[in-house]
Amino acid sequence: MNNPDNQNIAVAANKAVISKMQDKMTTKTxxxxxxxxLSTxxxxxxxxMKFGVGESDKNMLVGVIEESGEDRTDNVLSHxxxxxxxxxxxxKFSDTALIKKTYKIKDSELAVSTLTDSVVTRIATRDFTSV
Structure with a gap:
């Protein structure tokens, strides 16, 4: 799944790190x-399945999460x-139509908000709303 910019990734990663620090992760890693x-x-x-790597994927975003002072980026990217x-x-790798469909964003919403803001809002508030 492509995202319009890295703000969406940052919000999802921040939520994950906070969950880990509070020992409240929903998943194992x-x-x-x-x-x-990232999902609603x-x-x-x-x-x-939706946001992980699929067999037919040609583009992917690779994130390296490291402790302070570590630099594992080159090692990870070598794979x-x-x-x-x-x-x-x-x-430039984003599929706007797919993003709008995935996050159920209508054109009328984009008249008052950006695509990025709409996605970030859904990511940030998922725990407080039922989809």
Whole structure:
């Protein structure tokens, strides 16, 4: 699943780290917790299927979570083949129609909000709303 910019990823990752610090993670690992937080579903399996890597995926966002002072990025990236693009290029890989469908965002909402703000709001408030 593509996202319009990295703010969405940052919110999901922040929620995951806070959940881990409070020992309240819904999933077993920090990485799956991030994928779970990107989803509007409370179903872990559905979240991982939708936001995880699929066999036909050609583009992916790789996030490296490290403790202060660590630098594992080069080691992690050495396991991937292809072109590495900076995070600023993430929007060019985004499928706006799919994002709108996934997060149930209507054009009327975008008249008063940006796509990014709408997605971030859904990610940030999922725990307080029922979808």
């Amino acid at each position: 920090l990485h799956t917790e991030i994928l779970y937080n 579903s409370r179903n872990i399996t559905q979240s991982l 991937f083949k292809g072109i590495i693009s900076p995070i600023e290029e993430l929007p």
